[in-house]
Amino acid sequence: xxxxxxxxxxxxxxxxxxxxxxxxxxxxxxxxxxxxxxxxxxxxxxxxxxxxxxxxxxxxxxxxxxxxxxxxxxxxxxxxxxxxxxxxxxxxxxxxxxxxxxxxxxxxxxxxxxxxxxxxxxxxxxxxxxxxxxxxxxxxxxxxxxxxxxxxxxxxxxxxxxxxxxxxxxxxxxxxxxxxxxxxxxxxxxxxxxxxxxxxxxxxxxxxxxxxxxxxxxxxxxxxxxxxxxxxxxxxxxxxxxxxxxxxxxxxxxxxxxxxxxxxxxxxxxxxxxxxxxxxxxxxxxxxxxxxxxxxxxxxxxxxxxxxxxxxxxxxxxxxxxxxxxxxxxxxxxxxxxxxxxxxxxxxxxxxxxxxxxxxxxxxxxxxxxxxxxxxxxxxxxxxxxxxxxxxxxxxxxxxxxxxxxxxxxxxxxxxxxxx
Amino acid sequence: xxxxxxxxxxxxxxxxxxxxxxxxxxxxxxxxxxxxxxxxxxxxxxxxxxxxxxxxxxxxxxxxxxxxxxxxxxxxxxxxxxxxxxxxxxxxxxxxxxxxxxxxxxxxxxxxxxxxxxxxxxxxxxxxxxxxxxxxxxxxxxxxxxxxxxxxxxxxxxxxxxxxxxxxxxxxxxxxxxxxxxxxxxxxxxxxxxxxxxxxxxxxxxxxxxxxxxxxxxxxxxxxxxxxxxxxxxxxxxxxxxxxxxxxxxxxxxxxxxxxxxxxxxxxxxxxxxxxxxxxxxxxxxxxxxxxxxxxxxxxxxxxxxxxxxxxxxxxxxxxxxxxxxxxxxxxxxxxxxxxxxxxxxxxxxxxxxxxxxxxxxxxxxxxxxxxxxxxxx
Numbered sequence: 001x002x003x004x005x006x007x008x009x010x011x012x013x014x015x016x017x018x019x020x021x022x023x024x025x026x027x028x029x030x031x032x033x034x035x036x037x038x039x040x041x042x043x044x045x046x047x048x049x050x051x052x053x054x055x056x057x058x059x060x061x062x063x064x065x066x067x068x069x070x071x072x073x074x075x076x077x078x079x080x081x082x083x084x085x086x087x088x089x090x091x092x093x094x095x096x097x098x099x100x101x102x103x104x105x106x107x108x109x110x111x112x113x114x115x116x117x118x119x120x121x122x123x124x125x126x127x128x129x130x131x132x133x134x135x136x137x138x139x140x141x142x143x144x145x146x147x148x149x150x151x152x153x154x155x156x157x158x159x160x161x162x163x164x165x166x167x168x169x170x171x172x173x174x175x176x177x178x179x180x181x182x183x184x185x186x187x188x189x190x191x192x193x194x195x196x197x198x199x200x201x202x203x204x205x206x207x208x209x210x211x212x213x214x215x216x217x218x219x220x221x222x223x224x225x226x227x228x229x230x231x232x233x234x235x236x237x238x239x240x241x242x243x244x245x246x247x248x249x250x251x252x253x254x255x256x257x258x259x260x261x262x263x264x265x266x267x268x269x270x271x272x273x274x275x276x277x278x279x280x281x282x283x284x285x286x287x288x289x290x291x292x293x294x295x296x297x298x299x300x301x302x303x304x305x306x307x308x309x310x311x312x313x314x315x316x317x318x319x320x321x322x323x324x325x326x327x328x329x330x331x332x333x334x335x336x337x338x339x340x341x342x343x344x345x346x347x348x349x350x351x352x353x354x355x356x357x358x359x360x361x362x363x364x365x366x367x368x369x370x371x372x373x374x375x376x377x378x379x380x381x382x383x384x385x386x387x388x389x390x391x392x393x394x395x396x397x398x399x400x401x402x403x404x405x406x407x408x409x410x411x412x413x414x415x416x417x418x419x420x
Numbered sequence: 421x422x423x424x425x426x427x428x429x430x431x432x433x434x435x436x437x438x439x440x441x442x443x444x445x446x447x448x449x450x451x452x453x454x455x456x457x458x459x460x461x462x463x464x465x466x467x468x469x470x471x472x473x474x475x476x477x478x479x480x481x482x483x484x485x486x487x488x489x490x491x492x493x494x495x496x497x498x499x500x501x502x503x504x505x506x507x508x509x510x511x512x513x514x515x516x517x518x519x520x521x522x523x524x525x526x527x528x529x530x531x532x533x534x535x536x537x538x539x540x541x542x543x544x545x546x547x548x549x550x551x552x553x554x555x556x557x558x559x560x561x562x563x564x565x566x567x568x569x570x571x572x573x574x575x576x577x578x579x580x581x582x583x584x585x586x587x588x589x590x591x592x593x594x595x596x597x598x599x600x601x602x603x604x605x606x607x608x609x610x611x612x613x614x615x616x617x618x619x620x621x622x623x624x625x626x627x628x629x630x631x632x633x634x635x636x637x638x639x640x641x642x643x644x645x646x647x648x649x650x651x652x653x654x655x656x657x658x659x660x661x662x663x664x665x666x667x668x669x670x671x672x673x674x675x676x677x678x679x680x681x682x683x684x685x686x687x688x689x690x691x692x693x694x695x696x697x698x699x700x701x702x703x704x705x706x707x708x709x710x711x712x713x714x715x716x717x718x719x720x721x722x723x724x725x726x727x728x729x730x731x732x733x734x735x736x737x738x739x740x741x742x743x744x745x746x747x748x749x750x751x752x753x754x755x756x757x758x759x760x761x762x763x764x765x766x767x768x769x770x771x772x773x774x775x776x777x778x779x780x781x782x783x784x785x786x787x788x789x790x791x792x793x794x795x796x797x798x
Contacts, residue, residue, distance in 0.1 A: 265720075265727040265734070267793055284787060291786025294730075294793075295737045302712035306423065315423045326705045378694070380701035385677050387700065388692035 004068060011075040014054045021048055022083045028355040031087045031252060032161065034209050039122070039164045042086035046119030049086070055253075056117045059101070064114030070312070077255030085253040088161055092116045092123035093253055094246035095239055096169060099186075103227035103235055108188070112167070125243075126156040126170035126189065126213065127236065131405040133158065134375050136171070137180045137233055138394070138404055141215060143172035143187055145222070150187060152218040158369070162198045162211030165191045169239070171232050176400040183399055184232030188224040195219070204363050205356075240371060241318040245311065247370045248304045248324025267294045274358075275342050289338045296331045303327055319383035322376040329367035329376075336361040422496055422715055428486040433496050435470055439463075440504030446764050449505045449621060456614065457584050458623045459508035468539025472497055472510060476518040476656070481533035483517075491656060491722035495663040495714065502667025505767055507621040509544055509581035511660045515653050516543035516589045519600060523641035523649055528602065532587060544585040545653065546576035546627050554780045556591070556598070556650035561629065563592040563599055569636040570601065572609075572629040578778065582625030583612050589640065590629070597644030607632050619774035620767060651729065655721045657779055658732040662714040665743040665775045669710065672768030673703055676750040683755075696753055703749070706742040713738050730792055737785035743772035 005013065022045060033042065049055035050064070057072035059065020066072070097116050100109055115121040132138050141154025152172055159168070168189045175183035191198070195218040201210045227235040249255065271290045275281040307324050310316035339358025340347040347359035367373040381387040394402055425433065443463045452458050468474070475490035475497075477483025485493040494514060501510055517536045520528055535541035549560050561574030572592060582588070588603045588610075603610065609632035615624045641649055677700055680691030690696055717735035721728045747769040751758035758765050776782070 264725060265730055267730065267789070269793065272790065272793065287790045288783045288786040291737070291789035292782075294789055295734050295786065298731075298734045299709040299713045299738045302716045303709045306712035306715070307708060310423050313424065320708075323705050323708045326702070327709060330705075374694075374698065377698040377701035377705075380704050381691075381697035385697075385700060385704060387677065387681065387697045388689055390692055390694060391688065 005072075007069070007071045007075050010057070010068065010072045011079055014076050014079040017052050017054050018079060018083050021052060022080075024082055025084050029084070030207075032090075032209050033088070034161050034164065034207075036164075039088050039161070042088040043119045043122075045084065046086040046089055046117075050118045059097070059113065059117065063101070063109050064117045074255070077253075080254030083254060086119070087252060088122055088164065089116065089119070089253065090246075090251055091125055091160055092121065094251065095125055095242060096123040096167070098242050099169065099226065099235060099239055102238065103186075105223075107223070108226065112188070121166040122161065122164055124159045124162055124165040124168040124191070125239070126159060126168040127239075128156065128158045130155050130157050130212065134372055135394075136236060137184065138399075138402070139171050139173055139184065140404065141170070141172045142176075143170075143174050143185060145174075146219075148222045149219045150222060150224070152187070152189070152215045152220065154215050155212060156215070157201075157210075157212040159198075159211045159213060160209055162191075162213055163200050165198075167191060168213075169226065169235075171236055173399065174232075175230055177398050178230075179396055180394060180399040180402065181233040183230055184236070185229050186226040186232040186235040187220060188226055189218065189220055193218045193220060205360055238318075241311075241321050243370055244321030244325040244376070245308055247328055248321060249308060250304075265298050267298070271339065271342050274339075274346075278342075278344055278346065280342075280344070286342055289341055293335050293338045296335055300327055300331045317383065319379045322371075322379035322383075325370060326373050326376040326380065329365070329373040332361070332366035422499070422711065425496070426487060429493060429496055432470070432486055432493065433500055436467075436472075436497055436500040437504065439466060439470065440500060440506060444504050444506055446505065446767070449507060449767065452507055453620045456623075458581070458621070459506075459584075463506075464508055464542070465539045467508075467510075468537070470497075473513055473517060473539060474537035476514055477521055477533045477537045478529075481521075481529055482537035483521075483533065489719065489722045491659060492715075492718050495659055495718040498660045498663035499667035499670075502664035502669075502771070503671045505621050505668070505671075505771065509542055509585065509623075511657060511664070512544040512580040512585070513542055514660060515545050515657050516587060518656050519545070519589055519640060519649065519653055520602070522652065523600065527637070528640065532602070536587075541586045542581065542584055543587040543589065544580050544582055545589045545591070545657075546579045546582070547591050547650070547654075548576065548578045550575060550577050554654075554778075554784075556654060557647055558591055558593050558598065561590065561592045563594045563601060563634075565594075566633060568633055569638065570634045572601065572603070572632040572634065574629055576627045576629070577624075578615070579625050579627050581623045582627050583614055583623060588627065590627075591646055591650055594643050598646035598650065599643040600640040600646045600649065601634055601638045602640050603629075603632065603634065603638060607634070609633070617774070619770045621771055622774060652721075654779065655717075655728055655732040658736045659714065659718040659721050661775050661779060662710070662717065662735045662739040665739050665772050666707070666710050666714055668768050668771045668775075669707060669743040669746055672747045672750055672765055672772075673700075673707065675765060675768075676700065676753055679754055690753075699749060699753065703742070703746040706738075706746065710735075710739045710742055730789055733785045733789050733792070736779065737782040737789075740776040740785070741782040744769075744776045747772050 056065035057068040057076055058070050061067035100112050127136055129139055131140050143150045143152045170187045170189045171184055172187055173183055174185040195216040197214040198211050200208045202208050271293055275286050280286050304324055307320050311320055340362050343358045347357045350357050382389055474483040475485040475494040487493050520532050548554050549558050551560060552558055561576055563570045563572050588605060590601045590603050592599055609630040611628045613626040617624050680696055681689050683690050713735045717731040720731040757763050
């Protein structure tokens with residue numbers, strides 16, 4: 001029996017193994033590759049990380065992990081910073097895996113966790129609906145028990161790479177006669193279930209990373225409940241804490257070089273070189289903007305380290321992850337503004353041979369995905385500062401007596417109208 | 421609020437906080453507003469017993485710190501002094517202690533360091549000049565060689581507590597480059613002109629040096645070498661200032677959150693309206709960033725890491741900006757009472773605005789970062 005490797009021994013092994021087996025990230029490479037080739041490549045990298053015994057450091061061995069510690073996992077993330085990670089597994093690793101380990105039955109853990117680590121199963125979150133995203137507990141999608149099965153009807157949206165997913169965590173209403181938070185259940189849904197239709201969505205920047213799903217009498221096994229019937233809100237709350245933390249540290253399966261406290265601050269010269277290309281690197285105003293961009297990214301990284309560590313140690317409560325999510329939104333938007341000012345006209349018109357410039361990042365918003373900034377600020381205000389909620393009856397009134405949306409916020413689904 | 425503190429560090433923080441609550445309540449802070457000296461020597465001496473002036477001093481001269489990282493521990497103290505609106509020249513005395521520790525001869529160390537650590541010597545750093553602001557390479561205050569040693573001529577401004585210091589570190593220009601000098605204010609030719617300070621808990625002066633004769637023993641370090649050490653001293657000053665601003669901001673912000681829970685309008689607490697609670701949440705977000713980057717900078721400067729210079733500037737830029745933005749909007753969220761002299765909030769706002777400007781505003785720090793990065797090989 002060999003003893004567990006120290007963090008440093010593990011780090012060295014990870015470094016050597018990654019160099020020999022995984023390609024480096026390319027400059028300007030986007031995080032997700034939602035194409036059949038991109039997904040196939042991610043699956044094969046995921047499988048090889050597992051076979052190389054470098055991934056899943058903190059997952060217990062009986063569920064396919066290495067049985068080491070969170071510190072080993074952080075070492076992996078740091079070493080993986082420059083390599084192409086199988087990011088299509090982001091929701092599987094950042095969201096499904098910790099929830100399965102915390103709330104799953106022994107059978108669920110054995111059935112699902114190893115298949116995440118070995119690259120078999122890509123997972124999705126099935127939370128937001130066309131009728132509402134921020135008011136997540138107001139979900140309309142219904143699940144009704146029928147013998148040994150659940151029967152699901154409704155619609156979900158903003159599912160990352162839904163057209164390539166194998167399983168989803170679906171928040172569904174199982175009891176409409178009680179207040180909204182008390183009647184929800186988290187269900188494990190196989191994407192190949194009959195009656196489940198996936199429709200990709202194109203975003204303003206042309207990316208097709210998200211999908212919406214329609215559930216028409218989708219039947220799943222009765223045992224596919226995660227964390228108990230009508231206990232779905234608790235699972236969803238934990239899910240959102242994990243999600244905010246993961247977004248705060250950059251979401252990637254690999255980390256950044258600044259994840260460790262002693263790696264030192266590294267400032268990218270990209271903006272400075274961009275300004276030089278346009279002959280404007282001596283402009284004091286632009287120089288101040290470039291410095292500001294560095295301040296934003298460095299403070300973001302420092303805050304992420306501090307808050308993540310404090311949540312792990314219990315010095316800050318779970319909802320503190322909302323601090324990071326809110327900060328990311330601000331940082332991204334402000335960095336986009338700075339980028340477009342430094343890039344000037346090259347930000348809005350560019351040769352097709354060049355990568356998308358800063359202007360494109362101003363089109364999108366990191367203040368929506370993963371929970372709007374407004375919801376993060378509510379969480380900070382109410383859970384950290386102890387400020388009162390806006391008065392509302394939606395927490396006490398039975399769900400079926402509440403007013404809710406009847407019109408979808410997204411384009412109608414294609415094909416014939418649904419019956420009923 | 422710093423996290424992951426050792427038991428010794430937590431004890432240090434708690435003890436400082438209690439000492440200030442007992443001996444520096446806001447009522448006392450207000451009594452001192454019209455006092456030309458502006459702080460109590462008795463509390464200074466009590467602070468010295470807690471190590472307020474000894475953490476950047478070597479053990480053989482009466483110094484030492486609880487964690488072995490003096491600047492990290494001292495930053496914890498600085499945050500408490502900010503939270504408690506402590507009015508004395510804590511920052512400048514420690515910067516001079518660091519200068520003597522770093523550059524002093526054995527004789528200079530023995531002459532000054534034990535006295536600083538014990539609270540008997542109050543020190544300040546004369547850096548800024550009217551036409552050079554916070555540049556570490558001064559120009560208008562000159563030192564020329566004389567038969568006895570050196571002759572100082574020129575003007576320094578925004579010198580913290582220049583009127584009560586027992587020892588002044590003067591950074592001057594010489595034909596061979598910048599140099600530091602230790603000047604005792606009783607020297608002939610030194611005159612002190614008190615300035616009116618925005619921050620009611622600070623005192624600033626202009627110091628004029630008219631042919632001040634110094635002997636060779638006043639030179640600290642070598643002539644021409646002062647730029648590098650001034651950079652280190654600025655880094656230390658920035659770390660302590662950021663910690664101070666964080667403490668001030670934390671306290672002023674907490675007052676505001678509490679007020680918004682207590683104050684009722686249109687039938688409910690004003691803190692329940694998203695128009696206010698989202699702003700408060702946002703300042704909480706930025707405060708978290710301030711704590712994170714200030715702690716990083718103190719650690720980095722304390723350990724003399726390669727990124728110390730940029731870490732201190734990044735902390736200064738972020739903390740400087742958001743402390744002022746936060747507390748200024750805290751006044752707005754209070755409404756009318758926030759504009760009154762008798763309500764304490766303005767004492768906090770004044771202090772962070774003053775801190776934002778002293779040692780260079782955020783925009784200067786942004787540009788300085790680009791200078792620093794350009795000066796390194798890519």
